Amino acid sequence: MESIYQRIEALIAERGMTKKAFCQQLGISTGNFGDWKRGKTTPGTNKLIEIATFFDISLDWLMMGRTPKREMVNEQQESYFFDDLGQLNCQIDQLTEQEKVFIRDYIEFTAYRKKKKKETD
Template structure:
């Protein structure tokens, strides 16, 4: 099985770049790149996204070596994920009381987290 490093190395070679040029363009230290090669560390999520974008490849392939499954796109005008009014087809009455409470708690938590992040930015 190929490692993330081996897939990155293949993308670098495919583009005809040097590893040093790749590191410079993406702001990766050669030490970190060497750690990836030795399996000591792996790229973080943000760096994986940056690498996938740079090489125009999928994260699924970069991380797991799997080819992405193409999703079918519905091009006909019919109910898809939306009802006739163009709204999400969420049937609230189908949720249990426990599920509704969880959603309310999550919304409150998200609002609190946003508030805290804004306060941190102003400090």
């Protein structure tokens, strides 16, 4: 099984970058990067988000090596989470606390990616 470091290393190579250039662009010390390689530490949550954004990949793939399941995506024209008025199409009390936290985190992550994309454009 590939480690997070091995997936990052493959992405760096795929982009034709040096590891040093990658570290400089993302503000990662070479010492920390070396610790990731040795398995001593792993990137923190914020750094994982930055790396996923930088390479335009999913966090799920970066962290676990799993590709998103396409069959879970609703590609129909019908409402998914929101009705025609932009309201939640589910009852909030039907969600577990863990599901609520996930939704909040995902919204924050999406906003972060949009902000980073605007900064680079």
